[in-house]
Amino acid sequence: MHLSALLDSAVRSGSTKEAVVYREQRWNYRELGDAARRAATVLRDAGLGPGDRLAVMTYNTPAFLFAAFGAWSLGATLVPVNHKLQTDEVARQLKHCGARVALVDAEIGERATAADPGVRWLVSHPDAPTDELPADSFEALLAAARPWTGEERPDSDVAEILYTSGTSGTPKGCVHSHRTAALTAAYSAATMSMRGDERFLICMPIWHAAPLNNMTLGTLFAGGTVVLQREYEPRGMLELIQRERITALFGAPIALIAPLQAVPDHADYDVSSVRAWLYGAGPLDADTVRRLMKAYGTENFQQVYGMSETGPAGASLLPAEHADKAGAIGRGGMPGVDLRVVRPDGSDAGAGESGEIWLRTDTRMLGYLDDEAATAEVFAGDWYRSGDLGRIDDDGYVTLVDRMKDVIITGGENVASQEVEGALRGHPDVLDVAVVGRPHPQWGETVVAFVVPREGAGLDQAGMRAWLEERIARYKVPRELFLRDALPRTPSGKITKHVLRAELA
Numbered sequence: 282m283h284l285s286a287l288l289d290s291a292v293r294s295g296s297t298k299e300a301v302v303y304r305e306q307r308w309n310y311r312e313l314g315d316a317a318r319r320a321a322t323v324l325r326d327a328g329l330g331p332g333d334r335l336a337v338m339t340y341n342t343p344a345f346l347f348a349a350f351g352a353w354s355l356g357a358t359l360v361p362v363n364h365k366l367q368t369d370e371v372a373r374q375l376k377h378c379g380a381r382v383a384l385v386d387a388e389i390g391e392r393a394t395a396a397d398p399g400v401r402w403l404v405s406h407p408d409a410p411t412d413e414l415p416a417d418s419f420e421a422l423l424a425a426a427r428p429w430t431g432e433e434r435p436d437s438d439v440a441e442i443l444y445t446s447g448t449s450g451t452p453k454g455c456v457h458s459h460r461t462a463a464l465t466a467a468y469s470a471a472t473m474s475m476r477g478d479e480r481f482l483i484c485m486p487i488w489h490a491a492p493l494n495n496m497t498l499g500t501l502f503a504g505g506t507v508v509l510q511r512e513y514e515p516r517g518m519l520e521l522i523q524r525e526r527i528t529a530l531f532g533a534p535i536a537l538i539a540p541l542q543a544v545p546d547h548a549d550y551d552v553s554s555v556r557a558w559l560y561g562a563g564p565l566d567a568d569t570v571r572r573l574m575k576a577y578g579t580e581n582f583q584q585v586y587g588m589s590e591t592g593p594a595g596a597s598l599l600p601a602e603h604a605d606k607a608g609a610i611g612r613g614g615m616p617g618v619d620l621r622v623v624r625p626d627g628s629d630a631g632a633g634e635s636g637e638i639w640l641r642t643d644t645r646m647l648g649y650l651d652d653e654a655a656t657a658e659v660f661a662g663d664w665y666r667s668g669d670l671g672r673i674d675d676d677g678y679v680t681l682v683d684r685m686k687d688v689i690i691t692g693g694e695n696v697a698s699q700e701v702e703g704a705l706r707g708h709p710d711v712l713d714v715a716v717v718g719r720p721h722p723q724w725g726e727t728v729v730a731f732v733v734p735r736e737g738a739g740l741d742q743a744g745m746r747a748w749l750e751e752r753i754a755r756y757k758v759p760r761e762l763f764l765r766d767a768l769p770r771t772p773s774g775k776i777t778k779h780v781l782r783a784e785l786a
Contacts, residue, residue, distance in 0.1 A: 282436055282459070282460070282463040283353070283433055283434060283435065283436045283438070283459045283463070284350070284353045284440055284459050284462060284463055284498070285317070285350060285353045285354045285433065285434075286433055286436075287463055287466070287498070287501065287502060288310075288313065288314055288317060288350055288501065289314065289433075291310050291501055291502075291504055292310045292311055292313070292314040294310075294504055295310050295477070295504055296309065296310050296311035296314075297309050297310070297311065298310055298477075298504065298506075299506045300312070300313040300501070300506060300507065301313055301343055301346060301506070301507050301508075301509065302506060302507070302508040302509065302525060303342060303343050303407070303508075303509045303511075304408070304511075306343070308343065310504075313346070313347075313350075315428055316343070316347045316423060317346075317347055317350035317351050317354060318351070318354065318428035318429045318430070319347075319351075319423050319424075319426040319427070319428050319429070320347040320348050320350065320351025320352075320423060320426075321350075321351040321352070321354040321355050321428075321429035321431070322351075322426040322427055322428065322429040323351065323403070323419065323422045323423055323426050324348065324351050324352055324355060324357070324382060324403075325355055325429065326422075326426075327382045327401050327403060328381055328382055328401050329352065329355060329357050329381060329382045330355065330356070330357065331355060331356030331357060331434070332356065332357065332358070332439075333357045333358070333381045333382065334357065334358045334360050334378045334379055334380045334381060334442065335348065335352040335357050335358065335359055335360060335380065335381075335382050335383065335384070336360045336362050336374070336375055336378065336380040336382075336383040336384070336400070337349065337359060337360070337361055337362060337383070337384045337385075337488070338361075338362035338363075338364050338366075338371065338383065338384070338385045338386065338389065338393050338488075339364060339384065339385065339386040339405055339407075339488075340364055340386055340388075340407075340486075340511045340512050341483050341484070341486065341487045341492075341509040341510055341511050341512065342386065342405065342407040342509065342511060343407065343509065344384060344386075344405035344407055344419055344420070345361075345384075345487050345488075346487075346497070346507075347423065348384045348419070351429075353440060353459070354429060354431065355429070355431070356434045356438055358439045358440060358441065358442060359440065359441050359442075360374075360378045360380055360441070360442045360444075360454075361441070361443065361444075361487070361488030361489075361493065362374060362375075362383075362393075362444075362488060363444075363486070363488060363754070364386065364389055364486065364488065365694075365754040365755065365756060366754050367392065367751070367752065367753060367754060368392055368393070368395050368396045369396075369752065370753065370754065371392070371393055371396035371397075372396035372397055373452065374444060374452060375396055375397045375400060376397070377452065377454060377650065377651075378442050378454055378650065380397075380400055381400065381401065382400065382401045382402075382403065383397075383400045383401070383402050383403070384402075384403045384404075384405060384419060385402060385403070385404055385405065386404075386405050386407070387404050387405060387406045387409075387418075390402075390404050403419045403422070404417070404418055404419060405418065405419040405420065406418045406419070406420055407420070407511075411424075434459075435459075436458060436459040436460040436463065437458055437459070437460060438458060438459055439456055439457070439458055439647070440457055440458055440459040440461075440462045441455075441456075441457045441462055441493075441494075442454040442455065442456055442457075442650055443455040443457065443490045443493075443589045443646075444589075445490075445588070445589040445590070445695060453649045453650070453652060453655060454649060454650035454651075455490075455589045455590050455646040455649065455650075456646055456647045456648055456649070456650050457494075457592070457646050457647065458647060460643075461592060461643065461644045461645065461646065461647070462494050462498065462592070462644075463498070463502075464592070464594075464617065464643050464644045465494040465495060465498070465499075465592030465593070465594050465644045466494060466495070466498035466499045466501070466502040467499075467502055467617075468592075468594050468615060468616055468617035468618065468642075468644060469494070469495040469496070469498075469499035469594070470499040470500075470502050470503045471615075471616045471617070472585070472597050472615040472616055473495075473499065473529065473557060473559065473583065473585075473597075474557070475499055475500060475502075475503035475505060475529070476503060476505065476528075477503060477504040477505060478505065478528070479500050479503055479505030479506065479528050479529060480505065480506045480508055480525055480526060480527050480528045480529070480554075481496055481497075481499075481500040481505055481506070481507055481508065481527070481528070481529045481530065481531075482508045482510060482518070482521055482522065482525070482527045482529070482530035483496060483497055483507055483508065483509050483510065483530075483531075484510040484513045484518050484521075484530060484531075484532060484536065485513060485531060485532050485533065485536065485693060486512075486513075487509070489693070490587075490588075490589040490592070490593045491531065491561055491562075491585070491587065491593050492531065494592055494593065495531070495585070495587075495592075495593065495594075496531050496559075508521060508525050508527060513532070513536060515536075515539040515540040515542075515543045515544050515547075516540070516543070516544045518530070518536070518540060519540055519544060519547060519550040519552065520550070522550065522551075522552050522554065522555060523550050523551045523552065526554040527552075527554055527555055528554055528555060528556050528557070529555065529556060529557040529558075529559065530555065530557075530558065530559065531559040531560065531561065531585070532559075532560055532693070533560065533561070533562045533692050533693025533694075533724075533725065534560050534562070534565050534569070534723065534724075534725060535692045535693070535723045535724050535725070536560075536692075536693070537558060537560055537573055538569070538573070538723045539723075541572075541573075541576050542723075547576070548576070552577055552578070553578070553579075555577070555579065555581070556581055557581055557583055557600075558573070558577065558579070558581055558582045558583070559582075559583050559584075559585055560582065560583075560584055560585070561584065561585040561586060561587070561693075562690050562692075562693035562694075562725060565582070565584065565607060565608070566607060566608050566722070567607035567608060569722060570582060570603055570607040571607075580600055580603070580604075581600045582600055582603055583597060583598065583599055583600055584597060584598035584603075584609075584610060584611070585597050585615075586610035586611065586681075588667060589646070590645060590646050590659065590665055590667075591618070591640050591642055591644055591645050591646070591665055592642070592644030592645070592646075594614075594615060594617060594618050594640075594642050594644040595610070595614065595615060595618060595620070595640055595667075596610045596611035596612075596613065596614050596615055596618070596620055596679065597610075597611045597615045598610060598611045598678075599611075602678075606676075606678050608680055609674070609678040609679060609680045610671070610679050610680065610681060611678065611679065612676070612677045612678045612679070613677065613679075614640065614642070617642055617643065617644065618640055618641070618642040618644075619640070619641040619642065620638065620639070620640055620641075620679070621638070621639045621640075621641075621664070622634070622635070622636040622637070622638055622639075622671045622672075622673050622679060623636045623637050623638075623639050623666075624636045625637075627661075630672075630673055631673065632673055632674060632675045632677075633672070633673070633674070633675070634672065634673060635670055635671065635672040635682050636670070636671065637666060637667065637668065637669065637670060637671075638667040638669045638670070638671040638679065638681075639661065639664040639665065639666055639667065640664065640665045640667060641663050641664045641665070642665075645665050669681055670682040687699065687778070689716075689717070689718035689726050689728055690718070690725050690726055691718070691721075691724050691725060691726050691727055691728060691756060692724045692725065692756065693725070694756045694757075696718075696728055696756065696757045698715075698716040698717060698718075698728075698778075699716075700753065700757065701716045701728065701730070701749070701753065701757050701758075701759065702714050702715065702716050704748075704749055704752045704753050705730060705732065705745070705748075705749065707752070708740070708745070708748050709735075710734050710735050710738035710739070710740045710744075711732055711733075711734065711735070711740065712732075712733045712734060712735045713732070713733035713767075713768055714730060714731065714732050714733070714768075715730070715731045715768050715776045715778060715781055716728060716729065716730050716731075716759065717729055717731070717778050717781050717782050717785070718782075719760075719761070719782075719785045720785075720786070727760040727761070728757065728758065728759045728760055729759055729760065729761045729762075729763070729781075729785060730745070730759035730761070730762050730763070731763045731765055731768060731781055732745075732762060732763070732764055732765065733764075733765055733766065733767060733768060734764055740762075740764065741762070742761075742762045745758075745759070745762050746758055768781075769781065
């Protein structure tokens with residue numbers, strides 16, 4: 282199914298039903314469809330056409346959804362951009378995907394527009410009163426535009442380029458068609474038992490693959506309501522759950538833990554409407570799960586596992602399985618996904634053994650953008666090689682052991698260690714560096730740097746942070762700095778990061 286057809290179908294099924302909520306603003310499905318068609322006209326007038334790439338760098342606002350469906354209606358490709366990136370990082374991504382037109386939130390506009398003045402930038406002012414909107418704002422242009430009319434395009438068209446950090450530190454763009462994205466939505470709706478009366482809170486960044494394809498598109502596929510929290514904040518999340526009678530939400534483990542730490546009166550909020558507390562980007566141990574269940578007064582926690590390359594689709598640990606199997610990612614794949622744990626010789630691992638997790642699903646990406654070698658490396662026939670190491674227990678449940686790919690996941694964000702290392706190597710006082718993740722009960726992992734300073738240098742944590750914050754996003758900046766005379770290496774000269782991880786453990 283083409284994603285614009287997905288929305289059209291939802292409009293026909295329930296035109297007056299609430300589709301999107303943002304602060305005090307509300308759109309039913311008919312109004313969402315109308316806004317999407319008007320956005321298509323605005324984007325066409327800005328120079329976007331079939332096959333072109335639209336970069337969108339916003340918070341969780343309606344403009345993101347309007348622009349996405351508008352681009353898809355035109356036959357263009359959506360390229361979600363991390364709103365936390367710095368100018369140089371944005372420039373690299375825009376150049377790599379070849380974006381012709383871009384939409385940015387006014388709050389971060391200068392940081393983004395400086396990245397590539399050759400791109401046609403549209404600026405969104407989602408919180409400005411109607412009578413105070415700049416005439417050239419995305420919202421003003423939307424209100425003045427005539428709804429676009431055009432023929433539906435095939436679902437084999439490219440719908441999205443989702444960027445993910447790789448082991449080299451160079452961003453890779455996962456190319457997804459409308460079919461793979463729509464199937465991800467359908468498989469997710471089945472896995473999470475989404476219903477037409479769903480009220481799903483999108484509190485994690487919508488430009489991430491899971492909040493976009495699994496949660497937002499899954500909810501719209503089921504005919505439910507998407508409630509947008511502009512940017513995650515613990516008390517704000519609890520307020521929205523209570524006010525909007527949220528039935529489901531998704532977050533990195535820290536997003537569910539933070540309210541218990543940062544909101545002293547968290548127990549005073551009514552969260553009884555939530556039927557599904559979904560979490561991903563890292564497992565929760567049994568003790569933490571029990572603490573969350575007690576605090577929120579429910580056992581309805583569900584873990585989801587996947588990656589941008591597969592939609593993301595992968596595996597899920599259901600609420601009833603948490604009592605005995607908390608920490609596992611599930612038993613086999615979620616609906617529509619086949620999962621194997623594979624030994625180095627290509628055979629299936631047995632109970633008690635570890636191996637690489639392989640996934641086979643129709644939601645898998647078409648490939649990495651302009652990178653045939655990297656694409657060939659991760660595919661084995663119909664199977665996607667995740668690079669994650671998993672261990673099977675006697676009951677067939679799979680637990681993540683480690684990542685073969687050298688990526689640190691902190692608070693749900695992927696950090697390529699080599700990208701951070703590259704930024705640190707530019708520091709005049711750094712001679713050698715290695716960046717690894719330290720396990721953390723709330724964030725999943727935190728970023729740690731081991732640095733060999735130049736002789737006589739006075740490198741410290743504050744100086745390192747100041748240097749890096751001008752070059753990379755803040756969540757990538759190491760939380761800890763350890764100075765060393767030398768780093769452990771193999772005889773061939775490669776740094777043995779497992780030695781450093783063992784030190785931290």
